[in-house]
Every structure is written in structure tokens, then in C-alpha cells.
Amino acid sequence: MIKLDVHQKFIHWMLIGAASVTLLLAGCQPSNLASVTPKEAATMFSEQQAIIVDVREDSEWNEGHIAGAIHIPLAQVESRLSELAQYKNSTVITQCRSGKRSAKAAGMLQAAGFNKVLNLTGGIVAWNNDGLKTTK
Numbered sequence: 001m002i003k004l005d006v007h008q009k010f011i012h013w014m015l016i017g018a019a020s021v022t023l024l025l026a027g028c029q030p031s032n033l034a035s036v037t038p039k040e041a042a043t044m045f046s047e048q049q050a051i052i053v054d055v056r057e058d059s060e061w062n063e064g065h066i067a068g069a070i071h072i073p074l075a076q077v078e079s080r081l082s083e084l085a086q087y088k089n090s091t092v093i094t095q096c097r098s099g100k101r102s103a104k105a106a107g108m109l110q111a112a113g114f115n116k117v118l119n120l121t122g123g124i125v126a127w128n129n130d131g132l133k134t135t136k
Helices: 006-026 038-046 058-063 078-087 100-111 123-129
Strands: 034-036 051-054 091-095 116-120
Touching: 034 038, 038 051, 038 091, 038 116, 038 123, 051 100, 078 100, 091 100, 091 123, 100 116, 116 123
Parallel strands: 034 116, 051 091, 091 116
Antiparallel strands: none
């Protein structure tokens, strides 16, 4: 058995911790998740080529949202899949504040058999930064 000094043990555990965090984060976003820019999403949505599902919390939604988007908070996505069933073969764009929660929602939709799921890059923050309209 190899003896490690205190410094080597520290390095050993730091590497194990870093590897664990990397694996955890890798599981948060599907590797095959496609994304769409706010301007691309706005065009697709206005031309009725896609729907937008806003997965932010009620308070965030009430501060401003994309008119016509479907609001289903992330914690409710799995229990409310039946509300989206009619869009299973349509393009679905998931959206949150910055794109992280919507990436999780997109993974849930893909796992539930939705064929064309896109994540809005940068979320509503990027949408607003691009000067696109929201409503209250």
C-alpha cells in the first residue's frame, strides 16, 4: 500500500471532488440538446413554426414574459406533460431566465419523446437584450 502525506491526500480528494462535480454537471444537460438564439426563436414563433414553453416561476413570469408562451414552471413540467402532448412532433423551444433551467426542461421533454426540442440561448435575459418584446 502506498503511503500519502497530508498534501498528497488533499490533492487526491480535490481531484475526486472535481471529477464528481464534472460528472454531476454533465448529467444536467443532454449532450444532444440543440439551442436557438432569441432572434431565431422570435422568427420561428411569429411564423408559427414553434411554441415556447417558459419554465420560470410564477413571480418571474409576472415580471414579464413572451406573449403567447406556455407557462409551466420547471418543477411542474413532468406532471403537466399532458398539456404539451399535442406538440410532441412540433418544434418546442424551452425558455427560462438564462437558459439553465430550460435546458433541464428540454431534457425532460426529450426523455418524454418530444422530437424537436430547442433551448433558448441566454433565456429571457438574452431575449430582452436583443430588444425583443415581452408582456406582463
